[in-house]
Amino acid sequence: MPLHVPAAPAPALRSVLTALSSPTAVREARTPSLLGAPRPLSAELPLPVHVLDGITAGGGSATRLAGWRFLIRSGEHAVAAADTVLTPDGWTFSRFFEGPYVTSTELALHQAEAMAEPYQPRLLSVPELYMLTLWLHGDRGADAAAGHPAATDLLVPLAPAPPGIAAHRAHRAADLLPVLTHRATPTPLLGSPA
Template identity: 80%
Template sequence: MPLHVPPAPAPALRSVLAALSSPTAVREARTPSLLGAPGPTTPELPLPVHVLDRITAEGVTATRLTGWRFLIRSGDRAVAAAETMLTPDGWAFSHFFEGPYVASTERALRQAETVAQPYQPRLLSLPGLYMLTLWLHGDCTADAAAGHPAATDLLVPLAPAPPGIAAHRPHRVAELLPVLTHRVTPVPTRLLRSPA
């Protein structure tokens, strides 16, 4: 079943296209993979990037949209990614990057295409665990800039994943969230002290 990739805000896409066509228009240099790209580069598969700020005692997640990420394709593969951010003046280009999350995102999206149920793909970042997941949201008509992970949504940890969490293995939010909650919950200070 094809994924229902949400459209990115037009200003976000325009900012990435401008950065790709004019390297002097942005402060940051292009990545080595973009400089060495064999042919034309195009931004594809815009994904909203949400950050999981906290999980309440009731298990409710507090997420917020922080940007849109585009895979930058050259030929038959993604060679880099471009991130945009929301500023007081609207959507603006943030930076290009490369590394393992680019290939991992592409792989996870290919994996998700084989799932029978339709999903809206998003990215969910868990900064406390240095973890990024492909978030497959079950409501394909939902506003991609809003919402929280539903219990039946799928999370696919991207590589590199934290120790003990298998990359590219889909988990229902209801199954993975308690594990992640346990990992980000601070240990009380009294348990850290050794007996005198």
């Protein structure tokens, strides 16, 4: 299998497992697919969630680790996801959720497993475009909590992707990041000073 899923911090996993075993946490999540899913439920495929901040016209950008996301499985399929965040007290459960990004993440991971090259999977969020991508990092041994997309890394936009960007199509980071930069850079209005 070419995917080398990084190990999540143990406290992050424990916090998700504790929330999964808590009827109150699951019920308050108001996630119908999680409520109605046959048991047992498992937290699998931990992915670090990086946020791409401050895309600029000059091509500069910065990434930061925002948390870890776990797919919650019931049987053969993911029915929800769980996010964890780093607080002053350590990693803690944040929320359960469902929706198109859960299914899309699972599909993109299956597609990545079929690739010839080995990768370390991560998630890269682009808040300025309301976009989430599966980031396939070429350095399998890298610290999953750090780094920036290398030019040869692959970015796979998850569905729903912004208009004009095809979901589930792998792009080299060197090709997609300039497009995202262009999209995120505000265009001056006609008649306004540049």
